Each structure stands twice: as structure tokens, then as C-alpha cells.
Ligand SMILES: C[S@@+](CC[C@H](N)C(=O)[O-])C[C@H]1O[C@@H](n2cnc3c(N)ncnc32)[C@H](O)[C@@H]1O
């Protein structure tokens with residue numbers, strides 16, 4: 001943990017600042033120590049260079065425990081960074097039409113950062129990044145962020161972030177990619193993030209869509225809930241490898257070339273789930289193995305309708321800057337507060 005992070009983190013219980021006790025410091029980073037709240041005196045460990053706000057004493061709640069456990073295993077197994085240029089392109093496609101300049105000088109929250117790929121890209125775009133994840137994925141994120149002085153990895157729960165809120169909030173831009181639909185209550189997770197946005201800040205969220213995903217909801221979802229999320233992880237790893245052996249040549253040799261002929265090509269239009277699978281066709285085997293595993297491991301996944309997604313923004317008092325359908329199977333939304341509305345005023349209650 002870099003000392004500079006102390007400027008941003010506060011007690012998730014009472015939002016007072018911390019006194020930092022250092023036990024081991026190496027290369028300007030605190031490896032081991034603790035953070036003690038100056039008001040309520042609660043203490044949180046710093047272990048292996050990461051401040052920990054999800055601990056045995058402060059666990060996650062409900063099914064979020066199993067969800068974090070599943071993703072912790074996943075991101076440690078698929079921890080390796082592919083090339084940053086690919087993540088850059090992927091990220092820009094995800095957050096479209098937001099451009100790299102948007103990040104320059106901003107304090108950015110990556111909520112549910114996994115192994116940190118999009119935190120690194122945000123940092124390369126000039127942001128100071130608070131990369132938060134509830135699971136052991138933070139170990140991989142910290143390793144990957146070693147050479148990025150502007151990325152701060154925190155083990156924390158979206159519902160209980162150790163960040164200032166309301167009028168004291170410091171975050172200029174929060175994004176959460178592929179996370180909220182895995183929470184027990186996705187909208188509660190969204191509201192929890194919004195509380196930490198400062199005046200004029202915005203939030204970007206990507207979630208699974210319900211539209212056109214009937215087969216996922218009715219076929220894949222029950223299999224995932226009742227079977228694959230319960231399998232020993234190594235077995236699921238092997239199973240998803242076999243599925244990828246079949247899927248990968250199909251997306252690469254059929255979907256991708258037909259997509260290149262144009263979206264209106266009649267053969268391409270005959271292909272089921274075409275935009276998403278053609279998108280997968282650009283990646284290597286290992287990446288797609290990871291995608292298949294990711295789809296089968298989570299114990300909870302909601303598929304969200306456009307109206308529902310829009311309501312998250314409106315009910316939080318925000319205006320939608322941009323909302324679009326991604327790969328015709330998911331929603332991406334960017335919203336913010338009207339310039340004359342402060343975060344504290346717009347939320348029905350800060351304790352929401
Ligand atoms: C599908 S992964 C996406 C990771 C990353 N956003 C990316 O796209 O590379 C979902 C991540 O959300 C994290 N997560 C799940 N529940 C969380 C919670 N309550 N608070 C913070 N992170 C959470 C998981 O640990 C996991 O790393």
C-alpha cells in the first residue's frame with residue numbers, strides 16, 4: 001500500500017480518517033501494518049501490501065460470500081495479464097463512447113476490479129485509480145499493478161467502501177464492469193457506489209441484459225446455479241476447457257470471418273447469438289477459456305432489463321448521459337448528476 005492512499009481511505013464504519021501503523025515497509029510500500037480509525041478505533045490489517053476491509057471479523061453478507069469466493073479462485077487462476085493494448089481496446093469498447101482524455105487527472109474507482117486489467121488502463125490514461133475488489137482477486141491485481149504508481153489496490157466490499165461519501169466524496173468517476181449483476185441486490189450495489197461520487201462526478205456500469213437472453217436465463221442459468229457453480233473449481237476449470245475446445249474454433253473460423261462481411265450479411269444474420277460470439281472470435285484460446293469459466297462459476301447472476309437499468313440512474317437522482325446495448329446482449333450506461341445537484345441532496349438518504 002502506498003502512503004498516498006491514506007488521502008482517500010477512511011473507516012467504512014464511521015468515515016473518520018485512519019492512523020497508520022507500519023510493521024514492514026519495502027520499496028516505498030507498506031507491506032504489513034494496520035489502519036486504526038481515529039474515531040471508533042476499529043482496526044483493519046494491511047497484509048501483503050493490501051489494506052483489507054473484508055476480513056474474518058468483517059465478512060461479506062448473504063450469497064456475496066460464495067460469489068467472492070468463486071471469483072477469487074477465478075482471477076488467481078487467470079491472473080496473467082495479456083497485452084495492455086488489447087485491454088485498452090477492450091476497455092474503450094466497453095465504456096464507449098468515453099475516450100482516454102476523459103480519465104486525465106481524475107480520481108477513478110474501479111468497483112470489482114478482478115485482476116486489475118481496467119485499473120491499469122485507466123491509470124495509463126492518466127487517472128489515479130482506487131481498485132477495489134472483495135475477493136482474493138486483489139492478490140493478482142496487486143501483482144499486476146506493481147509498476148503502476150497511480151493504482152491503489154484495496155480489498156473491500158462495494159456495499160461498505162472505505163471511501164468518503166456525500167459532500168466529502170472524492171471520486172470523479174466510478175466504473176463497474178461485470179460486477180453488479182452478481183450481487184444479491186444489484187441496485188443496492190449501484191446505490192452504494194453513487195454515495196461516493198463527488199459533485200459533477202459520473203458513473204459507468206456494464207451489466208448482463210435480459211433482452212435476447214432467454215436461453216441463458218432458462219437454460220444456462222439453472223445449470224450454473226444448481227450444478228457448475230457448485231462443482232469443485234478444478235473440475236469446472238477442466239469442463240470449461242473442453243467446452244472451449246469446441247467453441248473456440250467455431251467463433252474464430254465461422255463467426256469472426258462472417259462478421260467481417262458485415263452485420264447485414266445474410267449468413268451472419270442466421271448465426272445464433274452472433275454479435276457476442278463474433279466478438280469472442282477476436283481473442284485467443286486462453287482468454288475464451290476464461291470467459292467460459294466466468295459464465296459458469298458465479299452462484300448469482302441477474303439479467304437486467306433496460307427499464308430496470310435506467311431506473312437505477314433515475315432513482316439515484318441521476319441523468320443518463322449514454323445508454324446502449326452492447327453486443328445486443330448487455331447494457332452499458334453512463335450517468336451523472338445535473339451540475340446543480342450535489343450527491344448528498346440527490347440521494348434520498350445517505351444511509352440508503
Ligand atoms: C466478472 S469479475 C469482473 C472483474 C473486472 N471488472 C474485469 O472486468 O476484469 C467480477 C468481480 O467482482 C468482484 N466482486 C463480487 N462481489 C463484490 C463485492 N461485494 N464488492 C467488491 N467486489 C465484488 C469479484 O470478486 C470479481 O473480481
Ligand SMILES: [Zn+2]
Nearest residue numbers: 011014037040
Ligand atoms: Zn471508525
